[in-house]
Amino acid sequence: MGTLPASLGSFSEAQSLFxxxxxxxxxxxxxxxLPPQPGPGGVDLSALRVxxxxxWYVLPRMDWATWRSQYKDQRAVRLHIxxxxxxxxxAGGLPSNGVxxxxxxxxxxxxxxxxxxxxxNYGMNYRYIEELDSAGCxxxxxxRQNHVKVETLEELPLSQGDIEAGVCRDERVMLGQRAxxxxxxxxxxxxxxxxxxxxxxxxxxxxxxxxxxxxxxxLYRQRxxxxxxxxxxxxxxxxxxxxxxxxxxxxxxIYAALICAVLLTRRLGRRPSKRMLEMMAFHQMxxxxxxxxxxxxxxxVGRATRVRKPRYGSLQNWKPSS
Numbered sequence: 001m002g003t004l005p006a007s008l009g010s011f012s013e014a015q016s017l018f019x020x021x022x023x024x025x026x027x028x029x030x031x032x033x034l035p036p037q038p039g040p041g042g043v044d045l046s047a048l049r050v051x052x053x054x055x056w057y058v059l060p061r062m063d064w065a066t067w068r069s070q071y072k073d074q075r076a077v078r079l080h081i082x083x084x085x086x087x088x089x090x091a092g093g094l095p096s097n098g099v100x101x102x103x104x105x106x107x108x109x110x111x112x113x114x115x116x117x118x119x120x121n122y123g124m125n126y127r128y129i130e131e132l133d134s135a136g137c138x139x140x141x142x143x144r145q146n147h148v149k150v151e152t153l154e155e156l157p158l159s160q161g162d163i164e165a166g167v168c169r170d171e172r173v174m175l176g177q178r179a180x181x182x183x184x185x186x187x188x189x190x191x192x193x194x195x196x197x198x199x200x201x202x203x204x205x206x207x208x209x210x211x212x213x214x215x216x217x218x219l220y221r222q223r224x225x226x227x228x229x230x231x232x233x234x235x236x237x238x239x240x241x242x243x244x245x246x247x248x249x250x251x252x253x254i255y256a257a258l259i260c261a262v263l264l265t266r267r268l269g270r271r272p273s274k275r276m277l278e279m280m281a282f283h284q285m286x287x288x289x290x291x292x293x294x295x296x297x298x299x300x301v302g303r304a305t306r307v308r309k310p311r312y313g314s315l316q317n318w319k320p321s322s
Contacts, residue, residue: 065247116132
């Protein structure tokens with residue numbers, strides 16, 4: 001395996017020896033080396049990114065991570081993630097204190113050609129949506145429908161597949177109320193099914209020729225996969241104890257966990273189980289040998305082969321509009 005255990009003291013000292021940005025570059029290079037995954041309708045599945053963030057609460061003495069005050073000061077570290085829908089891998093991440101806005105974090109990670117899928121926090125600012133389009137990025141964002149101001153330019157016909165997906169509106173629209181502040185034109189897709197608490201209003205810069213309304217609705221449903229990734233990541237990185245408490249040290253620990261997630265998932269074909277993570281911890285503590293770790297890894301590969309399921313879910317059934 002070629003892995004060597006590292007002492008916690010050495011890890012802590014690393015925070016003052018090198019910049020966490022070096023590990024960020026390693027993560028991005030690992031993802032860049034992954035092969036493209038063409039999908040139905042010419043869609044590059046490897047370009048799909050769910051954008052979201054998650055929090056870890058931290059110790060009161062980590063003042064740089066002050067988040068908010070509710071009866072007392074609360075401090076938290078936030079990880080802004082770009083999650084690849086194609087294979088469940090982190091395509092990029094930006095650790096910060098809890099205050100950093102998700103839109104500002106994504107602005108620092110924008111790459112032309114990527115397709116971002118986000119919730120209402122990303123879709124609440126129409127100027128920001130226009131900025132994504134100008135940067136050469138595809139996007140599918142949920143709008144806050146209680147405050148939506150749209151001007152319909154064209155109503156697009158719905159196919160049977162769109163209707164089965166719950167789509168009730170597909171339109172080209174301008175966003176905004178005041179003439180000088182209108183943004184667009186963009187695509188508005190409204191999804192309303194009996195099993196939903198409220199309609200979902202989605203905005204995208206994809207034309208009907210590129211992606212059907214039903215395909216966009218299916219894409220947004222898969223956004224929730226990122227929550228499963230966050231739960232898994234917090235098993236890998238529970239952070240009940242941070243090895244280093246500076247901003248750079250915390251970023252090093254988070255990037256190391258993301259790189260570990262990519263390498264393990266590529267090796268196994270899926271995310272490793274909790275038992276596999278425990279064996280790795282035993283190896284680092286020198287209570288498990290190289291041979292035992294290799295045997296556990298081989299068993300995990302065999303288990304992954306037996307339970308592996310096709311990725312993409314409803315993406316397998318994408319059909320571009322004619």
